[in-house]
Amino acid sequence: MVTGGGRGIGRASCELLAKAGAQVIATDIEVASVNATVDQIIASGGKAVAIEHDATNEADWKRVIAFAIEHYGAVDVLVNNIGACVLGELKDATESDWRKTLAVNLDSTFLGTREGINTMLNNKNGGAIINISSIAGLIEETSPVTYCAVKGGVRMLSKAAAAEAKRKRYNIRINSIYPGGIRTPGKHQYGIDEDLMVRQVEEGVMGEAIDIARGVLFLASDDSSFINGSELVIDGGATATILNSTSGILDVD
Numbered sequence: 001m002v003t004g005g006g007r008g009i010g011r012a013s014c015e016l017l018a019k020a021g022a023q024v025i026a027t028d029i030e031v032a033s034v035n036a037t038v039d040q041i042i043a044s045g046g047k048a049v050a051i052e053h054d055a056t057n058e059a060d061w062k063r064v065i066a067f068a069i070e071h072y073g074a075v076d077v078l079v080n081n082i083g084a085c086v087l088g089e090l091k092d093a094t095e096s097d098w099r100k101t102l103a104v105n106l107d108s109t110f111l112g113t114r115e116g117i118n119t120m121l122n123n124k125n126g127g128a129i130i131n132i133s134s135i136a137g138l139i140e141e142t143s144p145v146t147y148c149a150v151k152g153g154v155r156m157l158s159k160a161a162a163a164e165a166k167r168k169r170y171n172i173r174i175n176s177i178y179p180g181g182i183r184t185p186g187k188h189q190y191g192i193d194e195d196l197m198v199r200q201v202e203e204g205v206m207g208e209a210i211d212i213a214r215g216v217l218f219l220a221s222d223d224s225s226f227i228n229g230s231e232l233v234i235d236g237g238a239t240a241t242i243l244n245s246t247s248g249i250l251d252v253d
Contacts, residue, residue, distance in 0.1 A: 001079065003028070003053065005027055005034050007028075009081055009216075010028070011033075012208075015046075016216070016217050017213075022077070025048070029054050034050040056108050057111075058111055075123075078113075080108060081132045084101065086146065086147075090144070105154060106157070113131065120170070128220050130174075130177060130216055131174070136151045136152075137178065138239060161174045175224070178239075181236075182209055183206050
């Protein structure tokens with residue numbers, strides 16, 4: 001199951017997981033976009049189903065998990081992918097800005113991780129939960145303060161949940177991924193110029209959604225069976241350098 005499967009990192013992850021043989025449940029609040037993802041997967045010979053899903057809503061999580069159990073018997077891998085960012089300085093941020101950033105990025109990850117654990121406890125072979133954070137959750141890289149704060153929350157939620165699952169012997173691995181600048185459709189909502197994104201991809205400053213999807217596939221697979229509570233940074237080396245204002249592009253899904 002992949003949230004935010006209608007575009008960007010979510011769509012690339014759905015397509016790559018399906019290509020690897022997974023039966024994919026792609027969820028998104030935007031029905032048309034997630035249907036397009038699933039249509040593409042099926043046209044390519046993969047197996048997938050689309051479901052409308054507000055990942056910030058507790059009741060909706062219970063509904064989609066119940067759907068998965070009814071149709072597939074289990075959820076083996078869960079990718080908490082949705083994200084959003086409200087641009088601007090902290091001095092200008094409204095409570096509404098904060099609540100939206102918190103809900104979309106952190107509340108959804110909390111709910112997904114909790115519901116993922118509860119359903120995977122019934123799996124014979126456990127499961128894997130993959131939470132998409134951001135390098136903004138590791139370093140200050142010109143992202144808004146609110147976004148940095150909640151992505152940092154995703155980081156610690158993932159690590160603490162992984163530690164708890166290990167202590168309780170749940171056989172559930174929980175890891176997180178930290179994209180750097182990734183060219184995704186969501187960035188256009190924030191006034192980020194397409195020509196700038198293309199140039200930064202060519203210069204190695206930005207990556208593509210498939211770069212993150214490859215990390216998702218690795219953490220979902222048996223190849224990462226001994227990796228738990230870890231942080232996979234996929235940023236083209238951005239966190240190893242001093243970022244300037246032109247390279248601090250958000251990894252909005």
